Amino acid sequence: MSYRYALVGNPNCGKTTLFNAVTGSNQYVGNWPGVTVEKKEGKITHDNMNAYIVDLPGIYSLSPYSSEEIVTRNYIIDEKPDLIINIVDATNLERNLYLSMQLAELGIPMVIALNMIDMVEKRGDNIDLAMLSSMLGIKIVPISASKGTGIHKLLHTAMHEALHGDEKTAEKHIDRHLNMCAPPDIYTGKVKEAIGLIEGIIKDNCIKKDLPLRWSAVKLIDGDPPTLESLNLSDTQLSCVEAIVSELETGEIDREMVIADQKYKFICSVTEKAVKRRREAGFLTVSDKIDRIVTHRIFAIPLFLILMAAIFYITFGALGANLTLLVDGLINDDFAGFVRNFLVSKNASDWAVGLVCDGIIGGVGAVLSFFPQILLLFFFLSILEDSGYMSRAAFIMDRALHTIGLSGKSFVPMLMGFGCSVPAIMATRTLENEKDRRLTMMLIPFMSCSAKMPVYSLFISAFFPQARGLVVISLYLLGFVVAVASAFILQKTVLKGGHAPFVMELPPYRLPTAKTLGRHLYDKIKDFMTKAGTVLLGASIIIWFCQYFNFSLQHVENSSESILGVIGTFIAPVFKPLGFGDWKSSVAMLTGLVARESIVTTMGILHGGEGETISAAIASVYSPAAAYSIMVFALLFIPCSAAVTTLRKEMNSRKWTLIALGYQALIAWIITFIIYNIARVIL
Amino acid sequence: MIKTVDKLAPGEKGVVKALGSFGAVRRHIIDMGITPGAVIIMRKTAPMGDPIEINVRGYELSIRKSEAQAISVEVSK
Known part of the structure; x- marks a missing residue:
């Protein structure tokens, strides 16, 4: 048989690092249906025994205060794992042990993994482990999750405790919860x-x-x-x-x-x-010294703005743009040319050449070339997340967000939204109150995510090559302003309620390690490649097919008579007032609901394929005002299917999901309409 | 001298005496270690005047002034 261990600890104490270190390459991630908060399960093998380890959300206490606390508590009480591995941050012992003392009362065998023990030593403090263990009545194993030390001993101790617990129950035939694990003698x-x-x-x-x-x-x-x-x-x-x-x-x-x-x-x-302790509590650590500047009364906000500006400058400026050009050249010129020549030399039929070169390479390649840029943005956001800066941003911005009915805690998911809405929506779990969570989730899609970058890049290079920076900034700002204004409107109308609380830990800064950054980037690469290989590839083939054939599956010379042409012409009137009432862009907007990059893919297939670049092709089709209008609509419209699915799951309400999507569609249309009409006059 | 936490000057230290009532966040604040006897050190106020950052039980915590008002501490000179 195999045991089930529950991994429980405070937020930010290294739980996920330990989970990854323990499960290693055997890791398999599974979702449990029916719960709003995700639990991860991994398999471990130790001393020829198997065990499953469940990574539960980080919590401070087992009070039913946040949804994560409730999930953890219900899991332990209802599912009764064989053992709790309680990970304790040794640099923050008192508050971490508070949770341990609650866990110890649940009557389940427990082992404490005392993490970051190396930091304690570095600080010059000393923890008498034997004494601590005997006073608490719980086995303690010192570990460093990031360095991977002590893991073997932890697993060994865990296995021993789980076995031991089993024997005791079997021998004495006693009720496990009442008598097996005597709770520590805390009270007086x-x-x-x-x-x-x-x-x-x-x-x-x-x-x-x-x-x-x-x-x-x-x-x-x-x-x-x-x-x-x-x-x-x-x-x-x-x-x-x-x-x-x-x-x-x-x-x-x-x-x-x-x-x-x-x-x-x-x-x-x-x-x-x-x-x-070598020094008395409250001495200024390196982290506190950094915070003297980072959260300084005067410097904090300018510093935040400079930081964001720098990130976007590097991503969209010289470095990012050149990377994109480089990859674009490799895929769309060198590779596509090679494949085309190869197919032609083998006497492949026209439609096969068309499907492979225009459909697949043209479609997927148009998006793939932006990947380095997307990765760059993710790299910077990962650094912000891993270093601990995100909670400082929340601290700095809380006052401003408070006035629009949110708390600084909402700011973190909103910033993450610049990367991808999916993790950003999941990150709203840290918000305690249901109303704030819903509100924040509704706003996140307005934050311009990285998948929208290819859309901007395509239209900017075709229409506004000299004003690249200005246009990018205007779009990001627009998204942010719409999000803020929406918060204000929504909390005055459909999402009324008291003010959002703000009680938040400011964790010490940590230098992001190459390992964790690498992991984030690797995950992103994997995600993106999977997406390119499945959704985008599939969409490319379907789009190519639907613009090549008509409803009776005959090839059409004029693609406006194709399947796609007919559908596009049907929905085009909706977009007409927004300046792009042609069937091609209407279809592109629809495919943007599958994945935002598909807009580029579709544009690539529908406008490309005649030897000229997509930018050159679209430059002759749209007016600059219409081009800007397309970008605004792509920014604000209902997010991609992955984000909608996540929204539905996290909202846990069909009604609220529909309200959110309806609101996004309406706002997108109205704002684009206004902006198009202004742009028409200016541009 | 008894003061409320929002009135502490940066660097000033106090021992928690009592917690007033301030709704559902109270439970969370207690869980975070603000209980009678805990030492609170005022760190700073955020750029826009709210929230504040305090050190309690060896870590940094941020709370709003509205909550800090309900926490009274004994400041020793």
Whole structure:
């Protein structure tokens, strides 16, 4: 048989790094249906034994405060893993151990993986592991997830504990949750007595409902609604419990604080003995010194703007543009030319040459050439994410976002939206309240994602080659302004509600390692190549096919009579007021719903293929105002199918997904209409 | 001297005495380690005047002034 381990820890404590280090190449990522928050499962083999490890969302506590806390808590209570691997950040011991103390009350065997132990040593502090372990009553293995040290020992200890737990249960025939793992002796005085009394009152309910006893008793003191509900206490039991709890409240410490206060006091008493600190708490670390400038009252905002400007300048400026030209030349001239000559020399039929060169290479290649640029943008966003700068951006911007009904925490997913809407929408999980999450998810698609870059590049090189920077900036700003204005409108109308809270940790800066950056980029390359090989390739073939044949599958000379031509002509009137009422761009907009890059692919197939570049071909078709209008519409319209699917899953509501999509479609049309009419006058 | 956290000057230190009531975030603030006896060091105010950054239990935490107002600390001279 194989065991199931749950990996639990605070956000940003190195959990995912450990997960990757432990599962290595065996990793398989699976989604559980029906939950809004994703759990990852990986398989590990150690000492010829198999185990499954489940990576749960990072949380600070098991209170039902955020959706991630609820998922983790429900997973552990309902699914009962064989063992909890609690990863603890050794540089932030007190707050991390607070979660450990909650986990220890769940009655499940547990091992602490004490991460970043190397940082503690570097700092000159010393942790007496043996003492810490015996005082907490939990096995501790020091590790460094990023360097991969201590992992073997951790797995060994985990396996041992899981086995041990099994034997105990089997030998004694006892209920695992009530007796197997004695919770640590945390509480003192009146609280300890009260817990004992409450445990006596609710014991039978716990056995019946298969709930951990100590956990349930403690949660009743907290006044935790889900526990109260699941225990199903009688009125007599309830009034007894309430009477005991009311005895505990003193002037300073109310019911909500009793347990947390005792846990933190216990932790402090432990760390005082087991940890020798070289410097007193609150000394300025390197990270704090960096923050003196980065979050400085005056410098912070200019610094943020310079940083963003630099990222976009490098991505869209000389470096990015030249990379694109280079790849474009390789694919669309050298490679396409080679293939065309090869096919012609082998006497391939016209349609085969057309399909391969114009359809596949022309379509996919048009997008592929922008890949280096996209990768560059992702590289910078990964650095921002990995270094810890994102939470500083949230800190700096909270005040401004507060006025439009959001919190600084929404700013992080919005910035990530510049890369890709899919991870950005998933990142809204860190927002506590449902209203803020929905609102932020609705705004993210307005942030210009990297897949929209090829569209801009194509039209800019055809129409605005001298004003490249200006046009790019105007589009990114437009997306941002529409997002902000939408937040303001939506929270005054459909998404009313109280103000979004803002309680956020500012994690220490970390130098992004080559390994994690490499992993991010590798994932992106893999994603993109898969997309190019499946969605874009498929779309290219279908589009080529539909513009080559008509409905009776006969080749048409004039592609406006083709299948695509007929469909495009049918929907074109919708886009007519926006300045691009021809069937080709109408079809391109439709294919943009599959993937934004498809707009370029479609344009490539429909306008290319006559030996000239796509830019040259479209330059003669549209007016500059219409070209700008196309870019604006591509920016604001309903996002690609991947983003819509994610939106649907994360919104967890058909109604709200439809509201979001309807809103995006409407806003896109109205704004493009206004901008086109202004552009017509100016350009 | 008793002060509320939003009134602390940068670098000033205080020991948490009591938490007032401020809605659903209270539970989270308690979980984050702001309980009686915890030492809070004021770091700074954000560029636009809100939120603030404090050091509590050895890590940096950002909260809004509206929440900081409800946390009273004993400042020793």
